[in-house]
Amino acid sequence: xxxxxxxxxxALACASLWWWTLASTxxxxxxxxxxxxxxxxxxxxxxxxxxxIIEWFEEHHIPIDVAAGTxxxxxxxxxxxxxxxxxxxxxxxxxxxxxAMFGSSSFPFKNIxxxxxxxxxxxxxxxxVRRGLVPPTxxxxxQQVDLLLARIAGGYFRLDNFDELPTxxxxxxxxxxxxxxxxxxxxxxxxxxxxxxxxxxxxPPVESDGRVLVDGGALDxxxxxxxxxxxxxxxxxxxxxxxxxxxxEYSMFALMGQTVDSMMRANTQRALEAADLTIEVDVEGxxxxxxxxxxxxxxxxxxxxxxxxxxxxxxxxxDAEWQAWLGRRAGRRRGDIIKSTPNRQVSGLLQPKRPxxxxxxxxxxxxxxxxxxxxxxxxxxxxxxxxxxxxxxxRRFRH
Numbered sequence: 266x267x268x269x270x271x272x273x274x275x276a277l278a279c280a281s282l283w284w285w286t287l288a289s290t291x292x293x294x295x296x297x298x299x300x301x302x303x304x305x306x307x308x309x310x311x312x313x314x315x316x317x318i319i320e321w322f323e324e325h326h327i328p329i330d331v332a333a334g335t336x337x338x339x340x341x342x343x344x345x346x347x348x349x350x351x352x353x354x355x356x357x358x359x360x361x362x363x364x365a366m367f368g369s370s371s372f373p374f375k376n377i378x379x380x381x382x383x384x385x386x387x388x389x390x391x392x393x394v395r396r397g398l399v400p401p402t403x404x405x406x407x408q409q410v411d412l413l414l415a416r417i418a419g420g421y422f423r424l425d426n427f428d429e430l431p432t433x434x435x436x437x438x439x440x441x442x443x444x445x446x447x448x449x450x451x452x453x454x455x456x457x458x459x460x461x462x463x464x465x466x467x468x469p470p471v472e473s474d475g476r477v478l479v480d481g482g483a484l485d486x487x488x489x490x491x492x493x494x495x496x497x498x499x500x501x502x503x504x505x506x507x508x509x510x511x512x513x514e515y516s517m518f519a520l521m522g523q524t525v526d527s528m529m530r531a532n533t534q535r536a537l538e539a540a541d542l543t544i545e546v547d548v549e550g551x552x553x554x555x556x557x558x559x560x561x562x563x564x565x566x567x568x569x570x571x572x573x574x575x576x577x578x579x580x581x582x583x584d585a586e587w588q589a590w591l592g593r594r595a596g597r598r599r600g601d602i603i604k605s606t607p608n609r610q611v612s613g614l615l616q617p618k619r620p621x622x623x624x625x626x627x628x629x630x631x632x633x634x635x636x637x638x639x640x641x642x643x644x645x646x647x648x649x650x651x652x653x654x655x656x657x658x659x660r661r662f663r664h
């Protein structure tokens with residue numbers, strides 16, 4: 266009888282353990298969900314396709330837990346990391362005046378004399394004469410890019426680590442002083458995005474902490490290895506870098522461009538070895554300056570993700586987990602931190618010791634939170650730039 270009672274107790278204990286295991290399995294599965302990371306590759310205008318990739322992930326409830334980006338991938342990935350959804354990124358891309366972004370943007374603010382000069386001599390190249398005839402550092406001063414980055418990442422300008430962002434993020438740049446790759450993971454998000462977009466000859470380099478930083482695409486155009494180092498268990502690499510073609514153009518500039526492109530592709534292949542899945546967006550027929558075809562590029566990105574549907578859906582979560590993930594991202598997104606700008610000071614010819622607003626020739630990008638609070642400051646800076654007394658501007662505010 267005692268033996269029978271012991272058997273019943275053992276059976277009851279086993280049944281209880283079995284039920285506890287079944288009940289706790291969902292919680293354990295949720296806690297141990299594989300971290301998904303995405304590496305957004307560079308590709309100039311073709312990088313707009315990344316928005317379509319993000320849109321597909323959102324529609325199918327696949328969280329992107331960590332991300333890294335290079336060049337245009339740094340812009341789109343940085344916007345996502347700052348808390349923007351695919352819809353917000355789409356609206357930003359469609360509203361952006363890309364002609365102003367990559368052209369001369371100060372004409373409306375020039376005085377009559379300067380406008381006459383601009384019409385008579387429409388070249389955008391300006392040479393310095395103070396130290397002899399000196400060519401410009403780039404074709405574009407980067408003013409409009411700085412303003413765009415301010416709208417996206419102005420609230421994240423003094424971070425101890427980019428893991429504090431709504432989605433942990435890294436950008437990749439090249440230090441011209443050391444010829445080494447630099448992974449930017451702290452400080453100003455706008456500065457990090459600006460550095461990875463500084464294509465030599467197109468935009469001026471970014472100087473930070475004794476380094477001269479330019480576009481990191483030549484060394485790590487699709488930073489899948491960086492995403493892996495961030496702790497992602499499943500790494501998705503998105504390659505938008507080039508259209509497949511076997512043709513070679515034998516003009517001087519075409520050969521130079523194709524040589525650089527070949528070097529980037531070689532480095533990209535090495536970086537992609539760290540990825541578990543590579544999404545190659547079909548960008549055939551799209552050039553690096555096809556900014557006006559943004560809708561088609563985003564569609565190509567969405568279609569590319571759809572082709573890998575089976576592999577990606579393994580990492581989808583249910584509605585409750587998805588809403589919880591969205592809530593965590595929203596909770597870490599910074600709002601409008603600039604309420605007012607009292608005691609504003611301007612420097613350029615003068616150098617106050619502790620300026621609240623700084624205007625100088627080689628600064629960091631603008632640092633604002635949202636366009637609602639910064640629009641007036643942007644217009645003010647553009648007017649000052651239109652007078653051609655300053656090369657570029659930087660603004661910093663206490664908070």
